[in-house]
Amino acid sequence: MADASLRPAEYVGFRDAAAAILGRHSGAGALDAFGFTDVYADGADDLRPAYAFLEAQGSCCVTTPALGLLALAGFRDERLPADGGPPLFGVPLGRASLVAVPGMGPGDRVVVDRPGTGLVSVEDPVAARRTPPEPVADDYLTVLDLDSAGLRPLVPEAEAEALREGIAVRTQLGAAAELLGLTDRLLEDAAGYARQRQQFGRTLSSYQAMQHLLAWAATERHQLACLFDIAVARSAGEPVDPQLARAVKAMAGRVFHAVAQTAIQVTGAISFTWEYSLNRVHQRGLALDQVAGSSADLVAAIGRQARTERVVPELFTLTDGAAGA
Amino acid sequence: MGARGPVDLLQDGDLADFAARFRDWLTESAADVAPLLDGHSDYDVRVDNARALRRLLCEHGWGLAGWPEEAGGLGGSILHRSVVTEELFRAGWSGPTVFEHLEIIAPTLVRFAAPEFVEAVVPSFLDGSRSWSQGFSEPEAGSDLASLRTRAVRDGDDFVVNGAKIWTTWSKWAHWCLALVRTGSAEERHRGLTMIAIDLSSPGVEVRPIRQANGTDELAQVHFTDVRVPAAQLVGEVGRGWNVALYLLARERGTLSWLRHCAFRQWLTSGTELMGADSDRQLGSVVLQLAGVRAAAARLLSRAADGTELGPEAAFNKLLMTRTEQSLYDLLREVDGMRIALPGDSPEEVLQQQEYLFSRIVTIYGGSQQMQLITVARHILGLHDG
Numbered sequence: 001m002a003d004a005s006l007r008p009a010e011y012v013g014f015r016d017a018a019a020a021i022l023g024r025h026s027g028a029g030a031l032d033a034f035g036f037t038d039v040y041a042d043g044a045d046d047l048r049p050a051y052a053f054l055e056a057q058g059s060c061c062v063t064t065p066a067l068g069l070l071a072l073a074g075f076r077d078e079r080l081p082a083d084g085g086p087p088l089f090g091v092p093l094g095r096a097s098l099v100a101v102p103g104m105g106p107g108d109r110v111v112v113d114r115p116g117t118g119l120v121s122v123e124d125p126v127a128a129r130r131t132p133p134e135p136v137a138d139d140y141l142t143v144l145d146l147d148s149a150g151l152r153p154l155v156p157e158a159e160a161e162a163l164r165e166g167i168a169v170r171t172q173l174g175a176a177a178e179l180l181g182l183t184d185r186l187l188e189d190a191a192g193y194a195r196q197r198q199q200f201g202r203t204l205s206s207y208q209a210m211q212h213l214l215a216w217a218a219t220e221r222h223q224l225a226c227l228f229d230i231a232v233a234r235s236a237g238e239p240v241d242p243q244l245a246r247a248v249k250a251m252a253g254r255v256f257h258a259v260a261q262t263a264i265q266v267t268g269a270i271s272f273t274w275e276y277s278l279n280r281v282h283q284r285g286l287a288l289d290q291v292a293g294s295s296a297d298l299v300a301a302i303g304r305q306a307r308t309e310r311v312v313p314e315l316f317t318l319t320d321g322a323a324g325a
Numbered sequence: 326m327g328a329r330g331p332v333d334l335l336q337d338g339d340l341a342d343f344a345a346r347f348r349d350w351l352t353e354s355a356a357d358v359a360p361l362l363d364g365h366s367d368y369d370v371r372v373d374n375a376r377a378l379r380r381l382l383c384e385h386g387w388g389l390a391g392w393p394e395e396a397g398g399l400g401g402s403i404l405h406r407s408v409v410t411e412e413l414f415r416a417g418w419s420g421p422t423v424f425e426h427l428e429i430i431a432p433t434l435v436r437f438a439a440p441e442f443v444e445a446v447v448p449s450f451l452d453g454s455r456s457w458s459q460g461f462s463e464p465e466a467g468s469d470l471a472s473l474r475t476r477a478v479r480d481g482d483d484f485v486v487n488g489a490k491i492w493t494t495w496s497k498w499a500h501w502c503l504a505l506v507r508t509g510s511a512e513e514r515h516r517g518l519t520m521i522a523i524d525l526s527s528p529g530v531e532v533r534p535i536r537q538a539n540g541t542d543e544l545a546q547v548h549f550t551d552v553r554v555p556a557a558q559l560v561g562e563v564g565r566g567w568n569v570a571l572y573l574l575a576r577e578r579g580t581l582s583w584l585r586h587c588a589f590r591q592w593l594t595s596g597t598e599l600m601g602a603d604s605d606r607q608l609g610s611v612v613l614q615l616a617g618v619r620a621a622a623a624r625l626l627s628r629a630a631d632g633t634e635l636g637p638e639a640a641f642n643k644l645l646m647t648r649t650e651q652s653l654y655d656l657l658r659e660v661d662g663m664r665i666a667l668p669g670d671s672p673e674e675v676l677q678q679q680e681y682l683f684s685r686i687v688t689i690y691g692g693s694q695q696m697q698l699i700t701v702a703r704h705i706l707g708l709h710d711g
């Protein structure tokens with residue numbers, strides 16, 4: 001991005017390293033090449049590289065199970081059979097019986113949170129898959145219907161309570177990282193398209209109407225990057241305030257939808273084709289907005305809390321180093 | 326613990342410690358401070374309060390924190406000033422009125438004016454005894470600022486200034502005007518411009534306040550007829566006024582958004598008492614926009630504190646800040662339009678209407694929304710005309 005220098009240099013370094021890997025690998029291969037599991041190995045509490053990886057995954061629109069792993073970072077449970085890799089988290093969707101598993105492969109184990117019961121593992125995730133009747137443009141998220149699935153108790157409710165906040169924060173920030181990456185991708189592609197496509201003998205980018213659309217999109221994306229970076233910087237030191245993570249996720253969804261609409265408008269009819277790259281990016285973002293609280297639901301929740309508590313949250317302060325002090 | 330004096334204000338501790346000590350001082354000094362924080366529908370009263378508050382803050386050192394020593398300050402960075410600003414708003418401040426220009430004009434003077442001039446004029450700006458206005462726009466030069474015509478001609482040790490500025494905010498109360506004037510030819514456009522500080526009590530200066538749509542007279546026309554201005558009052562070099570203007574505008578569009586968003590939070594918080602559950606989504610949306618303004622402002626502040634030159638990215642801040650201000654007032658109008666359309670006799674309602682009407686024009690001052698979008702498109706996205 002043209003404004004990369006505005007973002008924390010160390011984070012951008014992680015992200016660019018991840019992007020270079022994701023240009024060549026996907027799935028577990030990409031995770032290994034990046035050393036993803038080391039990021040959240042015992043004792044490692046700086047998750048910035050993991051968020052950077054997810055942002056790069058968004059901008060490259062590549063599939064790995066990183067988000068599902070990150071959600072359960074630090075989770076070790078002897079009640080899970082020792083064989084098999086680390087479990088993926090099935091992220092809550094708007095409907096209670098459904099979860100989405102990012103980048104799920106055939107042999108992957110899945111853990112979900114059932115409020116009232118605790119954390120449970122899904123006996124046969126493949127069998128619980130909800131299969132759409134038509135091919136999908138992007139198969140990154142696998143939706144499981146838990147109503148028909150066998151569930152095995154893992155962490156009882158009393159213990160699960162202590163894990164919930166961390167899982168929710170990591171899932172929301174991780175999904176927001178991907179949405180930010182997808183947003184960047186859409187914006188860059190649309191600006192690139194406008195620079196080369198000619199109509200009336202001039203490039204689209206020379207028309208003020210197009211410039212203004214893209215400038216608004218860049219502005220939206222800028223505010224998201226600023227808020228996201230503050231949350232990620234906090235994650236390196238101490239637990240992130242759940243209200244901050246919620247705001248980041250809500251903003252990520254809204255900004256993504258706004259920028260997607262701009263990208264479609266700037267790109268014209270070609271953007272409405274199945275094959276055009278924008279379609280897959282758009283559909284991935286649409287789906288990611290639905291996980292761990294949709295932007296629509298989160299925005300309403302943010303408003304409800306502000307109204308009932310009569311407090312407009314500050315979310316971070318200059319004195320806690322948010323401004324890089 | 327008694328509040329500490331100015332000398333040890335910045336000597337120990339981090340920003341959080343500084344903020345905590347300022348809060349302590351605010352609590353201890355509540356009897357003196359609180360009456361100066363209130364809003365008032367009579368603008369003159371607000372300006373008087375703002376001056377008195379500046380004086381009080383400087384007497385105790387807090388108003389000098391974050392300003393360089395050569396300007397009469399105690400050192401520190403813009404982050405110290407921003408912390409003081411936020412704490413004042415948390416304590417219920419209605420805002421600095423004419424001293425909003427402090428964050429815009431004073432850093433520009435410090436950066437570009439001669440050291441003797443800085444020493445002579447900035448301390449009295451900080452302590453509230455003198456205030457400044459910003460004379461850029463002219464009747465024929467709005468968005469196309471580089472077409473301005475007010476002319477300054479060298480004559481010995483002085484420049485002689487002739488012309489007229491318009492929309493010069495807070496000139497009615499100001500002692501100085503930082504004016505962008507033409508010293509070169511019209512064809513040179515922005516290369517023929519120079520920044521100079523004009524004492525508004527000089528012979529040949531006439532300030533004519535403009536009654537605004539919201540009933541206040543913050544804006545003014547300023548006419549200059551053969552006004553003699555010492556060359557020692559140049560701010561930057563002759564012919565380099567455009568760079569000085571860009572530096573100043575990055576503050577007006579960018580770092581100022583920290584102060585403004587503190588005020589937005591206050592208006593929004595008090596507005597929540599009017600809202601019902603049916604406003605939750607719209608309220609949540611404005612809360613989120615405010616978070617975006619805050620985050621983008623914090624980023625810019627940290628860059629300014631590091632001494633980084635602020636560039637076109639300040640346009641982002643201006644776009645976000647003004648859109649949020651309009652969304653906020655759209656929401657307040659939608660939940661209780663009567664208060665805004667037909668205010669009763671309470672000063673709060675009159676003030677609310679003033680602020681509502683002002684929020685409609687914020688996408689014009691400091692470079693219109695369209696100009697900011699063009700800046701982002703050209704200088705950040707690299708999109709070009711033709």
Ligand SMILES: Cc1cc2nc3c(=O)[nH]c(=O)nc-3n(C[C@H](O)[C@H](O)[C@H](O)COP(=O)(O)OP(=O)(O)OC[C@H]3O[C@@H](n4cnc5c(N)ncnc54)[C@H](O)[C@@H]3O)c2cc1C
Binds near residue numbers: 492
């Ligand atoms: C509250 C307030 C305070 C102000 N304070 C000050 C001050 O203290 N000092 C000072 O010097 N000035 C001040 N101004 C003036 C301000 O900087 C100008 O109003 C502003 O630059 C726009 O100029 P204009 O009003 O002449 O509008 P115009 O330039 O005539 O613009 C009118 C409309 O046309 C659009 N437009 C213009 N050119 C283009 C283009 N090329 N492409 C697309 N759209 C275009 C604009 O975006 C705007 O919507 C203030 C203005 C306001 C409202």
